[in-house]
Amino acid sequence: MKILVAVKRVVDYAVKIRVKPDKTGVDTQNVKMSMNPFCEIALEESLRIKEAGLAKEVVAVSIGPSQCVDTLRTGLAMGADRGIHVQSDSSFLPLTIAKILKSVADVENPGLVFLGKQAIDDDCNQTGQMVAALLGWPQATFASKVVLDKDKKFATVDREVDGGLETLCVDLPAVITTDLRLNQPRYATLPNIMKAKSKPIKKMTLEDLKVEVKSDIEIVEVTEPPKRKSGVIVSSVDELIDKLKNEAHVI
Amino acid sequence: ITTLILAEHESGSIKPQTVSTVVAANHLGESSSVSLLLAGSGSSLQEAASQAASCHPSVSEVLVADSDIFEYPLAEPWAKLIDFVRQQRHYSHILASSSSFGKNILPRVAALLDVSPVTDVVKILGSNEFIRPIYAGNALCRVRYTGAGPCVLTIRTTSFPVTPITESKRATISQIDLSNFKEDSVSRSRYMGQSTQDTERPDLGSARVVITGGRAVKSVENFKMIEKLAEKLGGAVGATRAAVDAGYVPNDLQVGQTGKIVAPELYMAFGVSGAIQHLAGIKDSKVIVAVNKDADAPIFQVADYGLVGDLFEVIPELLEKLQEKK
Numbered sequence: 001m002k003i004l005v006a007v008k009r010v011v012d013y014a015v016k017i018r019v020k021p022d023k024t025g026v027d028t029q030n031v032k033m034s035m036n037p038f039c040e041i042a043l044e045e046s047l048r049i050k051e052a053g054l055a056k057e058v059v060a061v062s063i064g065p066s067q068c069v070d071t072l073r074t075g076l077a078m079g080a081d082r083g084i085h086v087q088s089d090s091s092f093l094p095l096t097i098a099k100i101l102k103s104v105a106d107v108e109n110p111g112l113v114f115l116g117k118q119a120i121d122d123d124c125n126q127t128g129q130m131v132a133a134l135l136g137w138p139q140a141t142f143a144s145k146v147v148l149d150k151d152k153k154f155a156t157v158d159r160e161v162d163g164g165l166e167t168l169c170v171d172l173p174a175v176i177t178t179d180l181r182l183n184q185p186r187y188a189t190l191p192n193i194m195k196a197k198s199k200p201i202k203k204m205t206l207e208d209l210k211v212e213v214k215s216d217i218e219i220v221e222v223t224e225p226p227k228r229k230s231g232v233i234v235s236s237v238d239e240l241i242d243k244l245k246n247e248a249h250v251i
Numbered sequence: 252i253t254t255l256i257l258a259e260h261e262s263g264s265i266k267p268q269t270v271s272t273v274v275a276a277n278h279l280g281e282s283s284s285v286s287l288l289l290a291g292s293g294s295s296l297q298e299a300a301s302q303a304a305s306c307h308p309s310v311s312e313v314l315v316a317d318s319d320i321f322e323y324p325l326a327e328p329w330a331k332l333i334d335f336v337r338q339q340r341h342y343s344h345i346l347a348s349s350s351s352f353g354k355n356i357l358p359r360v361a362a363l364l365d366v367s368p369v370t371d372v373v374k375i376l377g378s379n380e381f382i383r384p385i386y387a388g389n390a391l392c393r394v395r396y397t398g399a400g401p402c403v404l405t406i407r408t409t410s411f412p413v414t415p416i417t418e419s420k421r422a423t424i425s426q427i428d429l430s431n432f433k434e435d436s437v438s439r440s441r442y443m444g445q446s447t448q449d450t451e452r453p454d455l456g457s458a459r460v461v462i463t464g465g466r467a468v469k470s471v472e473n474f475k476m477i478e479k480l481a482e483k484l485g486g487a488v489g490a491t492r493a494a495v496d497a498g499y500v501p502n503d504l505q506v507g508q509t510g511k512i513v514a515p516e517l518y519m520a521f522g523v524s525g526a527i528q529h530l531a532g533i534k535d536s537k538v539i540v541a542v543n544k545d546a547d548a549p550i551f552q553v554a555d556y557g558l559v560g561d562l563f564e565v566i567p568e569l570l571e572k573l574q575e576k577k
Binding site: 011016017019026093094095098117118120121122123124125126127128129130131132133134137138139140141142144156159160161162163164165166167168169170171174179180181214215216217218219220221222223224225228230231232233234235236237238240241243244248250251 | 325326327330350351352354355356357358359360361362363365366367368369370371380384385386387388389390391392393394395396397398399400438439440441442443444445446447456460484492495496501502503508509511516517527534537538539540551552553554555556557558559565568569572573
C-alpha cells in the first residue's frame with residue numbers, strides 16, 4: 001500500500017506575522033517558512049505506518065512556488081520515499097488544492113491520503129474533507145489515534161470532537177486529517193538530510209493534472225484585529241474580588 | 252435569501268450553537284427565510300424538531316430527515332443529505348456552526364456542490380461579504396463570495412450571541428421523503444462510539460464563566476482546585492494545550508486556535524503563559540483575569556486584571572473569600 005501525504009509550506013509557527021500596510025495580505029517576504037505543523041504530524045503518522053510494515057511507500061506532495069521543494073526536502077529528510085511538486089506561483093483556494101490532490105491520487109492510487117486538519121496560515125480546515133468528497137472516499141478528520149488492521153482493509157480512528165473522543169472505522173482507501181495529539185513528529189537527522197538530497201521529486205503542472213482553477217472567493221482586505229485595551233495589575237486577591245464585583249460586575 | 256442551516260441536536264434538544272447560527276443567518280439580509288435541517292433517527296429526533304420549531308422566531312421551516320442512516324453524525328451520508336435537500340428546494344446559503352460537527356461536514360458538502368466554503372465567519376457584512384480570522388486570529392480577512400452556487404459558511408457562534416427571545420412563533424415541521432435518497436458509501440464508514448466526560452458543569456463553548464489552568468497547575472490532582480473554583484462561580488473548566496498534552500485534563504477542554512474558542516463574560520487564567528494560539532481562543536472574552544508567577548508572561552498584555560502571584564496561594568484564597576454563587 002502507498003500513502004500520499006500533503007505538505008504545505010507556511011509562515012513558521014513561531015513568527016509573529018505582520019499585516020501589509022496596503023491591506024492586501026500578510027507579509028511573507030523575508031519571513032521564515034516551514035512545513036505546516038499539522039502536515040508534519042500527518043507525515044510522521046504515515047512514516048510510522050510504513051515502519052510498522054503496513055505501507056510500502058510514503059509519497060509527499062506539495063503545491064505552490066519553487067520554494068515548496070524545500071518543504072518537500074524536509075519531508076524526504078524525515079523519511080518520505082519521494083516527492084511530487086505541483087508547481088504554481090498563484091495561490092489557490094482549498095477547493096482547487098483539493099482538486100489537484102484528487103488528480104494526484106488518481107495517478108498514484110494510494111490506499112490512504114493523509115493531511116493536516118488545517119494550515120496555520122489560512123486556518124481553513126477544509127481541504128481533507130474536500131479531497132474525500134471529490135474521491136468519493138470516507139473521511140476521518142481530526143485524528144488523535146490511527147490503527148490499521150493487518151489486512152489494510154480499514155482504519156480505526158479516534159477523532160477529537162467537541163464532546164470528547166469519537167471512534168470511527170473507515171474502509172480503505174480513505175482520507176485522514178490529523179490533530180495535534182496524534183504523534184510527536186521526529187527531527188530529521190544529518191545523515192537523513194544528506195540522503196534526502198538524492199531522493200526524487202517529480203515536477204507536475206496544473207496542465208499535466210488537467211485541473212481547472214476556480215476562484216469564487218475574493219480577498220477584499222486583510223486587517224489587524226482590534227487590540228484589547230491594556231488592563232491593570234492588582235496587588236491582592238481582595239482587590240481582584242473587589243474589581244470583579246464592583247467595577248466589572250461579573251461575579 | 253434562503254438559508255438552510257444544518258442543525259445540531261442532542262438528547263431531544265437543539266444545541267445553543269445552532270440558535271447562534273440562526274442569529275447569524277439574520278445578518279445575511281432582509282426578508283431572509285431560514286430552514287433548519289435536523290437529521291437523526293427515532294423519538295429524540297422528533298422531540299428536537301419540535302423544540303427547534305420554536306427556538307427562534309426567524310426560523311420558518313424545520314426539515315426532518317429520519318432514518319437509521321443518520322443515527323450517527325457521519326460526514327458521508329450527511330453531506331449527501333444536504334445535497335439531496337438542496338436539489339429539491341433551492342437555497343442561496345448553507346450554514347452550520349464552526350463546531351467539530353459543522354467543520355467535518357460542510358467542506359464535504361461544498362466540494363460536492365463545487366463551491367468554496369468560508370470557515371469561521373465572525374462577521375457578516377452582507378449576503379456575500381464576510382470577515383474571518385486567519386493566522387490564529389492575528390489578522391482578519393474580509394472575503395467576498397462571487398460564485399454562482401450556494402454560499403457555504405461555518406459560523407463562529409461566539410460572535411453571534413443569542414439575545415433573549417420574547418416573541419414566540421412555531422415554524423412548520425416537514426418530514427423529508429428519503430425514498431429516493433441513495434447513499435452508496437454509507438457502509439464504508441462506521442461509528443464505533445464516543446467517550447465523553449459526564450459533568451455537571453456548563454458547556455465550555457457557551458459558559459458565562461471559564462476558569463482555565465495551564466501547565467503550571469502541574470498535575471491532575473491540582474486541577475481539582477481549578478474545578479472547585481469553576482463550580483463556585485458556576486463556570487466551565489478550560490485548559491491550555493500544554494496542560495492537555497501533559498495529560499492533566501482531557502482534550503475537549505483545550506482552549507485556543509485549534510481547540511475551543513470561548514467568549515465568556517469572565518475568563519480566569521491560572522498559570523497560563525499566554526501562547527499566541529491560546530490567546531486566539533479567548534480574545535473575545537469580556538473580562539480576562541490572569542494569575543501568574545511570572546510578571547512578564549504575555550497573558551498580562553491581554554488581561555483586564557492581572558495578579559502576579561502563585562496560583563497555589565491565590566486559588567485557595569479566592570475559594571475562601573468568594574461567596575457561594577447562587
